[in-house]
Amino acid sequence: MADLTFFQVALNTVNMAASLRFYSEIFGFANAGGQAAWGDVMKVQGLEPDGQLLCWFMVGRHRRIQFEIFQHSAPDTRPQPFDWSPVDHGWVRVGIAVSDIDGVLSRLALRAIAPMAPVCASHELRHFAVRDPYSGIIVEIWEDGPGLPGGSHPRDNDYDPLIMYVTSSVADIAVARHFYANILGLPLLPLDTLHGASDEALWGLAG
Known part of the structure; x- marks a missing residue:
């Protein structure tokens, strides 16, 4: 089997400009340009061809890993539910x-x-x-x-x-x-390679 390479982190935002500014000014990610999309390519995300979106790219230290930030306008990006939790699927x-x-x-x-x-x-x-x-x-x-x-x-x-x-x-x-x-x-690596059970409290869980 060929080696797999992790190359993107994709997320949806309710405010593209604010997200770009957040990841740039707070963490130092660099603007790598963006593009709009509509038509059949929307099917990749399970959406209808009459939808549209704006996608923007940001890069950090890795040579081949990037953020892909999406804001949909048809259908509109929905905010997470008020009771969303990091244990949700x-x-x-x-x-x-x-x-x-x-x-x-x-x-x-x-x-x-x-x-x-x-x-x-x-x-x-x-x-x-x-x-x-x-x-x-x-x-x-x-x-x-x-x-x-x-x-x-x-x-x-x-x-x-x-x-x-x-x-x-x-x-x-x-x-x-x-x-x-x-x-x-x-x-597969041991669980404690990165976190212990007590670290769950960092993002609001009981641990």
């Missing part, structure tokens, strides 16, 4: 490593965005989580350093943020493990 969280975690905290504070729980330390590195105000997902921010889970990444450009991981919440963990390990051929 779907992809729910992204982890980003930055070299200046204090700077990120300061810039979030200027926008009145507070961590969902106190900043904690694991692997001798600080990390915390916030709720993206425009897409609704959880963003976990890690301090970059030698102990970073999964390893740090060489700089192929001048951009700082590093996409570490994404998390999806599934109905059947055994089926999901079979799909990723046996169908896609990806290695």
